[in-house]
Amino acid sequence: MDTEHITDVWDRVFATQPDPSFWLVVATAVVALAVMLPYSAWRISRNAITIAHEGGHGLVALLTGRKLDGIRLHSDTSGLTVSRGKPHGLGMVLTAAAGYTAPSLLGLAGAALLAAGHITALLWGATALLLAMLIMTRNAYGVLTVVLAGAAFFLVSWLTTAEVQAAFAYAVVWFLLLGGVRPPFEIQGKRRRSGGRVDSDPDQLARLTNVPAAVWLGFFHLVALCSLFGGGRWLLEL
Template identity: 75%
Template sequence: MDSSTSATGLWSRVVGTQPHPSLWLVLVTGLIALAAVMPFRVWRITRNAVTIAHEGGHALVAVLSGRRLDGIRLHSDTSGLTVSRGRPTGLGMVLTAAAGYPAPSLLGLAGAWLLAAGHITALLWGATALLAAVLVMIRNAYGALTVVLAGASFVLVSWLTGPPVQAAFAYGVVWFLLLGGVRPAFELQRKRRHGGAADSDADQLARLTNVPAVVWLAMFHLVALCALTGGGRWLLGL
């Protein structure tokens, strides 16, 4: 087989559609994702994946709004930091600060749309590409290790497993993003109630826009819950 034929076949595989899994698999992967989000001890580990999406959201919007992206750092306490240069005020800075908390939920919603359309392979490969882009901007060892492990899981599933395993993995990841995207806003709300997180995204946005932080926090809640509702309906075929 020549290279052009191989490339054509590979492209067809990526953009093509795959059969929808059974409803029981969709429900089981949702329950597994919920188990990865609810228990605090498990969440301390799995939250790293949400942090990657959170900081990736900051980074993507910073670049799209014309800011210069300096790098991303991920920490072992599941916190993260994205540093960009540009005007300290203005629309670009507001959009960049606002992008973090909604990012996991919006990624989950986009993933649910792809799965509802039968594009399981496209989702796996797209996620791998996004993780590779994040890896380029990582500026610390722990962050690099976290992103490499996440990317490796997508690569291994894409190349070494069959359609049933790929479908289960893809649905599990999307359920996790949708469910995991809800919890951070509640955590932030609890920290602010106890006088913590004074430099949170919501508080930065309040200083940038003169809109109270509680309003921004409500927006984070609204996006996450709407994404979970809409994405869940797509995944369940409703």
């Protein structure tokens, strides 16, 4: 690959793209709601939230110095991230807290990129993150899910027009922001139905910190709603 070609790719990825129309932004929000609100659609689309959730656990585990053993994604949209290190302390707390906050925070970061006009950079950045996650995925269904997601981002960024890239990127970011709100409510309902006898992230955090699981659930709700509010304002240019 010659220097000129590398420069062309660099310019293509990091150049700014024109803002899409307001109605395209609104339409992509409606599409995100359509695949997030109905349970039949959510059963499938929730796989994307699980990827972000487990990827958040894995990324923070590495950033805090833990050894990441692997990530598993299951067809029922559950997942498992296994890391090694001290079973207590700040690193373990941050790793456990990263899952439910990751989709919303990724959506917020994506909204910031889109507001700055970096649509292609967002698509390539997502592709790179998915490739890194693929290396650590340890089951066949997880590999298939991550490969399909990564291929979608790459093909859209490389083969489609600027309008299609914008529509795809805005739909994904809206879905992360909106979809990040639902899982804390789901685990809250599951804990209520089981009388709190659930080995969930909030329960693990409660054992690590002696802070009640309900407080951690409130924190997850706060992060999701604040991210939706802030990211939505950026996307709608309010």
